[in-house]
Amino acid sequence: SAVISQKPSRDICQRGTSLTIQCQVDSQVTMMFWYRQQPGQSLTLIATANQGSEATYESGFVIDKFPISRPNLTFSTLTVSNMSPEDSSIYLCSVEHLDRGRRNEQFFGPGTRLTVL
Amino acid sequence: AQKITQTQPGMFVQEKEAVTLDCTYDTSDPSYGLFWYKQPSSGEMIFLIYQGSYDQQNATEGRYSLNFQKARKSANLVISASQLGDSAMYFCAMREGEGTGGFKTIFGAGTRLFVKA
Numbered sequence: 001s002a003v004i005s006q007k008p009s010r011d012i013c014q015r016g017t018s019l020t021i022q023c024q025v026d027s028q029v030t031m032m033f034w035y036r037q038q039p040g041q042s043l044t045l046i047a048t049a050n051q052g053s054e055a056t057y058e059s060g061f062v063i064d065k066f067p068i069s070r071p072n073l074t075f076s077t078l079t080v081s082n083m084s085p086e087d088s089s090i091y092l093c094s095v096e097h098l099d100r101g102r103r104n105e106q107f108f109g110p111g112t113r114l115t116v117l
Numbered sequence: 118a119q120k121i122t123q124t125q126p127g128m129f130v131q132e133k134e135a136v137t138l139d140c141t142y143d144t145s146d147p148s149y150g151l152f153w154y155k156q157p158s159s160g161e162m163i164f165l166i167y168q169g170s171y172d173q174q175n176a177t178e179g180r181y182s183l184n185f186q187k188a189r190k191s192a193n194l195v196i197s198a199s200q201l202g203d204s205a206m207y208f209c210a211m212r213e214g215e216g217t218g219g220f221k222t223i224f225g226a227g228t229r230l231f232v233k234a
Contacts, residue, residue, distance in 0.1 A: 033221070033222070037160075041226075042208060042224045042225060042226050042227050043162075043208065043210075043224045044224075045221050045222070045223070048221060058221070090160050092162065094162075094222075105164065105167065106152065106164070106210075106212070106222055107164060108154075108161065108162035108164075110160070110161050111160045111161060111162075113160065
């Protein structure tokens, strides 16, 4: 299994500012995913981050608002830009472990709880 | 388009009894994977169990088993001998293109389980 850490674990930010969330994995992974979970809601995929290429964003999410970096196979960042209270959510990093001999597993980081005032 | 449905927003179960959480899915891809995750109040996503669309037998992991009925497109989670620590939110999820990697996972709305002493 993969061990994933995220920084910060939580933050309270003022509207109009930006926050960068870091995701570190203890092993090299091809695909990293960023999800958002708004209060009381399910998980929604923001984007898929592949090392060495531009992130692929889901409908409703744009690069200007959620720029993503993926400099190597163990690290990624998600920035929430020009924040508003509607951005208050848990942001989760996830990685896929593709094991053709067994199964495809998907693991999640502990999440970053963001509150925007 | 792929879709995951969890019709039970909340469920109650008596401690030590078994409980079934429902999940139905819809996909046109013959190769897919089904997941169940537990999310306690701390917010972390805990992987519980996985079922591949080509798996012949239902998946089991300790007290968790997945009742996979492919023709009915259902993947219900059965928790045996419920414990107080099982009280949490449970999400069913699906990923298409299993075995190839890089496909997004979508999540159902979730079921909140309450275990009564």
